[in-house]
Amino acid sequence: GAxxxxxxxxxxxxxxxxxxxxxxxxxxQATTMFWYRQFPKQSLMLMATxxxxxxxxxxxxxxxxxxxxxxxxLTLSTLTVTSAHPEDSSFYICSARAPRGGGHQPQxxxxxxxxxxx
Amino acid sequence: xxxxxxxxxxxxxxxxxxxxxxxxxxxxxxPSLFWYVQYPGEGLQLLLxxxxxDDKGSNKGFEATYRKETTSFHLEKGSVQVSDSAVYFCAxxxxxxxxxxxxxxxxxxxxxx
Numbered sequence: 364g365a366x367x368x369x370x371x372x373x374x375x376x377x378x379x380x381x382x383x384x385x386x387x388x389x390x391x392q393a394t395t396m397f398w399y400r401q402f403p404k405q406s407l408m409l410m411a412t413x414x415x416x417x418x419x420x421x422x423x424x425x426x427x428x429x430x431x432x433x434x435x436x437l438t439l440s441t442l443t444v445t446s447a448h449p450e451d452s453s454f455y456i457c458s459a460r461a462p463r464g465g466g467h468q469p470q471x472x473x474x475x476x477x478x479x480x481x
Numbered sequence: 482x483x484x485x486x487x488x489x490x491x492x493x494x495x496x497x498x499x500x501x502x503x504x505x506x507x508x509x510x511x512p513s514l515f516w517y518v519q520y521p522g523e524g525l526q527l528l529l530x531x532x533x534x535d536d537k538g539s540n541k542g543f544e545a546t547y548r549k550e551t552t553s554f555h556l557e558k559g560s561v562q563v564s565d566s567a568v569y570f571c572a573x574x575x576x577x578x579x580x581x582x583x584x585x586x587x588x589x590x591x592x593x594x
Contacts, residue, residue, distance in 0.1 A: 367524075369524065395580070397581065397582075404589070405586070405587070406570065406584050406585065406586045406587045407525075407570070407584050409581070409582075412581065456524050456525065458525075458582075460580045468580060469513075469515055469527045469530055470527075470574075470580065470582055471527065472517070472524040472525040472526070473524050474523050474524040475522075475523065475524040477522070
């Protein structure tokens with residue numbers, strides 16, 4: 364089945380560091396990927412929709428200069444948290460839509476990246 | 482707009498008990514419905530889905546039926562195991578914006594031996 368790989372799984376770094384998270388679709392092409400943020404014991408909050416070859420669409424309240432998204436190929440989207448601060452510490456999850464097969468296809472999720480900013 | 486409401490947790494059950502997690506939705510258009518499961522420290526895994534009214538999705542002993550008349554998609558399992566302990570998310574998509582998902586708030590299930 365469709366697999367989405369997310370890397371790294373865990374990052375611990377100092378305040379002010381920029382952190383890049385990769386999301387890859389391993390066995391299918393994904394024109395659209397999604398980036399979510401999840402706070403402890405809460406649901407997923409959609410941050411942005413990543414579109415291959417064009418600019419990402421950000422949800423209201425998400426700083427596009429803070430969370431840079433690049434979707435340069437059909438199998439890779441990256442999220443860069445620029446100049447990260449402790450309040451950016453969270454669990455970040457990406458997803459990609461499964462290939463066409465009729466109906467509304469489900470999203471497939473990466474395993475998430477736990478970001479801890481000291 | 483679209484929204485998903487599911488029962489708040491945590492839900493605590495003994496092993497082999499019957500499980501129901503309620504999920505209701507509102508949607509513009511004709512949604513597809515999903516249940517995802519999240520184990521501690523991991524991403525989300527698709528558990529089951531249903532794409533049209535009266536469809537029953539099933540997987541690993543879990544079932545959910547797409548009820549258009551009650552706009553519901555309740556998750557059930559006849560006999561839970563300790564390994565089912567996780568957070569369960571009900572979600573829908575109407576196919577807009579690249580099949581963007583709308584999630585419920587999640588329900589934490591804890592199964593005790």
